[in-house]
Amino acid sequence: MATSSVKPVLLSRDQIEQLRALQEQERKKSPLGLAPTIHVIARQLMDRALNMPKEA
16 A cells, blocks of 8 residues: 655644634624634635636
C-alpha cells in the first residue's frame, strides 16, 4: 500500500481569526446558537474556491 503524501495545511493567525469571525456570524444566525466548526468552514471555502470558473 502506498503512503499518502497529503500534509496538513497551516493557516496564519489572521486567517484563523477570519474563520472565527465567519463562525460567529453563523452562530448569530442560528436560533439555537450553533455554528459549524472552523474545519468545516475552511473546507467549504476551499470547495468554493476550487469550483469557481477558471479564467481562460
